[in-house]
Amino acid sequence: MKLRELGEFGLIERLKEILYSSLIGDDTAPVKLGEHTLLLTTDTMNEGVHFLKEWSPESIGWKAISVNVSDVVANGGEPLWALISLSLPPELETKWIERLYIGIKRACEFYKCEVVGGNIAKLEKLSISVALVGKTQRFVGRSGAKPGDSLFVSGTLGDAKAGLELLLMKKENYEPFEAALIERFARPTARIDYVKHIVKYANASMDISDGLVADAHHLAKRSGVKIEIDSSKLPLSKELKLFCEKYNKSPTEYALFGGEDYQLLFTHPKTRWNPFLDMTEIGRVTEGEGVFVDGEKIEPKGWRHF
Amino acid sequence: MKLRELGEFGLIERLKEILYSSLIGDDTAPVKLGEHTLLLTTDTMNEGVHFLKEWSPESIGWKAISVNVSDVVANGGEPLWALISLSLPPELETKWIERLYIGIKRACEFYKCEVVGGNIAKLEKLSISVALVGKTQRFVGRSGAKPGDSLFVSGTLGDAKAGLELLLMKKENYEPFEAALIERFARPTARIDYVKHIVKYANASMDISDGLVADAHHLAKRSGVKIEIDSSKLPLSKELKLFCEKYNKSPTEYALFGGEDYQLLFTHPKTRWNPFLDMTEIGRVTEGEGVFVDGEKIEPKGWRHF
Numbered sequence: 369m370k371l372r373e374l375g376e377f378g379l380i381e382r383l384k385e386i387l388y389s390s391l392i393g394d395d396t397a398p399v400k401l402g403e404h405t406l407l408l409t410t411d412t413m414n415e416g417v418h419f420l421k422e423w424s425p426e427s428i429g430w431k432a433i434s435v436n437v438s439d440v441v442a443n444g445g446e447p448l449w450a451l452i453s454l455s456l457p458p459e460l461e462t463k464w465i466e467r468l469y470i471g472i473k474r475a476c477e478f479y480k481c482e483v484v485g486g487n488i489a490k491l492e493k494l495s496i497s498v499a500l501v502g503k504t505q506r507f508v509g510r511s512g513a514k515p516g517d518s519l520f521v522s523g524t525l526g527d528a529k530a531g532l533e534l535l536l537m538k539k540e541n542y543e544p545f546e547a548a549l550i551e552r553f554a555r556p557t558a559r560i561d562y563v564k565h566i567v568k569y570a571n572a573s574m575d576i577s578d579g580l581v582a583d584a585h586h587l588a589k590r591s592g593v594k595i596e597i598d599s600s601k602l603p604l605s606k607e608l609k610l611f612c613e614k615y616n617k618s619p620t621e622y623a624l625f626g627g628e629d630y631q632l633l634f635t636h637p638k639t640r641w642n643p644f645l646d647m648t649e650i651g652r653v654t655e656g657e658g659v660f661v662d663g664e665k666i667e668p669k670g671w672r673h674f
Numbered sequence: 675m676k677l678r679e680l681g682e683f684g685l686i687e688r689l690k691e692i693l694y695s696s697l698i699g700d701d702t703a704p705v706k707l708g709e710h711t712l713l714l715t716t717d718t719m720n721e722g723v724h725f726l727k728e729w730s731p732e733s734i735g736w737k738a739i740s741v742n743v744s745d746v747v748a749n750g751g752e753p754l755w756a757l758i759s760l761s762l763p764p765e766l767e768t769k770w771i772e773r774l775y776i777g778i779k780r781a782c783e784f785y786k787c788e789v790v791g792g793n794i795a796k797l798e799k800l801s802i803s804v805a806l807v808g809k810t811q812r813f814v815g816r817s818g819a820k821p822g823d824s825l826f827v828s829g830t831l832g833d834a835k836a837g838l839e840l841l842l843m844k845k846e847n848y849e850p851f852e853a854a855l856i857e858r859f860a861r862p863t864a865r866i867d868y869v870k871h872i873v874k875y876a877n878a879s880m881d882i883s884d885g886l887v888a889d890a891h892h893l894a895k896r897s898g899v900k901i902e903i904d905s906s907k908l909p910l911s912k913e914l915k916l917f918c919e920k921y922n923k924s925p926t927e928y929a930l931f932g933g934e935d936y937q938l939l940f941t942h943p944k945t946r947w948n949p950f951l952d953m954t955e956i957g958r959v960t961e962g963e964g965v966f967v968d969g970e971k972i973e974p975k976g977w978r979h980f
Contacts, residue, residue, distance in 0.1 A: 369767065369768045369769070370764065370765055370766065370767060370768070371762055371763070371764050371765070371766045371767070371768055371771065372764035372765060373768075374768045376794055379768060379771065379794060380794065382768065382771075382772060383771070383772070383775050383792075386772060386775045386776060386779055387775065387778075387779055387789050396791065397755070397757070397790035397791035399754070399755050399790060399807075401707065401710055401712075401754075401809070402708065402709075402710060403708075404707055404708060404710075406707075406807075408755055408757055408790055408791055408805075408807065409757070409791060410757040410758075410759045410791065410792060410793050410803070410805055411759075411793050412759045412761060412793050412795045412803070413795075414761055414795050414796065414797045415797075416797075416798070417795060417796045417797060418795070448705070448707075449703070449705050449714055451703070451714055451715070451716040451805050452716075453716045453717075453718045453759070453803040453805070455718060455720055455761075455801050456677055457677070458676065458677050458678035459676055459677070459678060460676065460677045461675070461676060461677070462675050462676070462677055462680045462685060462688065463675070465677065465685065465689070466688060466689070466692060469689050469692045469693065470692060472693075473692055473693055483693050484703035484705055484714055485702065485703035485714055485715060485716065486689075486716060487716050487717050487718050487803075488682055488685060488686065489718045489719075489720050489723060489724070490720065490723045491720045491721075491722075491723060491799055491801055492722070492798070492799055493797055493798055493799055495761050495797055495801050495803075497716070497718070497759040497793075497801075497803040497805075499714075499716055499757050499759070499803075499805030501705075501712075501714065501807065503707070
């Protein structure tokens with residue numbers, strides 16, 4: 369069977385069987401060292417899949433760090449140390465790689481973590497793998513959502529998908545709101561401002577990389593609960609609304625199914641709502657299974673690699 | 675400037691400047707967490723560069739883990755947790771990936787470490803990045819070699835280069851000694867049996883991946899010393915000798931310049947020689963700089979990526 373036929377999630381299931389590992393399934397892997405809980409994660413950005421070579425190398429570097437930090441933050445951790453594995457074509461301009469590293473450096477300064485090592489190897493296509501080690505006071509994963517919890521997201525949803533579509537239009541000039549959406553896709557910010565809140569209050573947490581509905585399915589399945597979403601409550605940016613007006617699209621569709629926002633999806637009792645964070649209650653956790661939007665059961669639809 | 679022109683080591687110097695990082699330069703990056711010293715490392719194996727797709731996937735998986743464990747061992751550590759980043763073409767047979775993972779699993783069982791997470795992404799070429807976290811009682815790097823130390827290596831040298839050449843001959847039938855050399859290249863064993871010795875006695879240590887002379891140059895430069903090697907003392911396997919007789923090659927050349935043996939190169943006083951390990955004294959550390967073989971100064975020549 370070809371990988372294309374089995375699919376990404378099918379493959380992951382098969383590999384878990386081989387490794388007898390129950391750990392794989394959260395954004396990061398929690399491991400114990402004495403009294404410390406470390407969080408380990410890795411994420412790769414590949415040319416032609418996650419980025420095009422003509423895009424800003426600084427943004428690609430920033431994003432390669434951010435998507436890993438997002439995983440650590442989602443599980444209630446702070447990033448500490450990063451390793452960078454670069455696979456590069458020999459014909460690549462070294463200026464490009466230096467600019468990539470400037471983006472990596474800026475992100476690490478912003479998130480207060482450090483690149484401690486790495487590896488460079490040759491390959492016809494560019495591939496950037498980051499491995500990140502963080503630590504947490506309390507691991508918060510996907511499996512702890514409880515019936516009675518409210519469902520929250522940070523920030524706004526759907527912006528990154530709109531940004532990617534705009535970027536691929538390759539327009540000469542972008543309106544300011546379009547540039548803002550592109551920025552949301554190309555330079556996402558991991559929500560480190562949420563770490564304390566997640567550690568203190570969340571019963572379950574993950575980041576939204578595949579899209580809200582697809583990721584809510586992961587959460588529902590791992591927690592053994594039903595997740596109900598009210599589409600009227602989805603937080604939409606004014607930029608996404610302008611985009612949807614201009615291009616005649618449905619912002620709700622973007623918020624439900626758009627990936628790569630790197631916002632957080634988490635659950636806890638309604639009473640723990642924090643007015644100092646840009647969090648929005650978008651639904652609730654109940655007994656049962658599956659994901660429901662406005663009462664209607666909805667199947668996952670989102671980013672797939674294969 | 676193209677990457678091909680700047681070269682791997684030139685690029686690494688430039689990136690170090692950008693990151694202001696002094697840590698990069700040993701096989702692993704040591705980091706402190708409370709009283710613990712962790713070792714972080716990453717290494718990538720790419721299709722067409724480090725392996726061909728028609729080779730045994732089990733061996734490729736075994737090697738991907740082993741080369742990382744070798745780095746941790748070289749710095750006096752034991753491996754704990756691994757992350758696997760796979761970039762895969764959609765047309766790849768899933769059976770291939772499963773066999774790769776069987777090799778990864780066997781290696782992790784052998785080295786007593788655990789795959790705790792990973793990532794799968796699409797790419798036209800196969801790329802396998804492993805990030806490994808280990809811990810050590812005492813970090814032993816490249817910079818501690820002292821004049822007066824003897825220079826030692828574990829095992830035998832040059833086997834892997836002979837094995838690679840044999841593998842590329844694509845013969846119908848291999849003699850037993852040839853199969854043994856191929857095995858030495860395709861399934862190297864990281865020298866975990868040396869960890870206690872390295873931690874207890876070594877002043878400097880690294881693994882031999884680029885070739886003895888090239889790696890001795892790294893050691894000499896980082897330690898600010900001269901390294902003298904006696905070619906008559908180089909440990910040669912009987913298989914390498916048979917190979918060199920059959921194909922009319924110089925075993926000394928293979929031992930000096932062949933890469934990918936993943937043996938250890940380390941220094942300490944002669945008196946600390948351990949009869950229970952397969953270690954060989956091949957030279958000494960003196961004041962000065964550079965690498966000398968039989969009294970003659972010799973420039974690095976070994977594996978280069980770009």
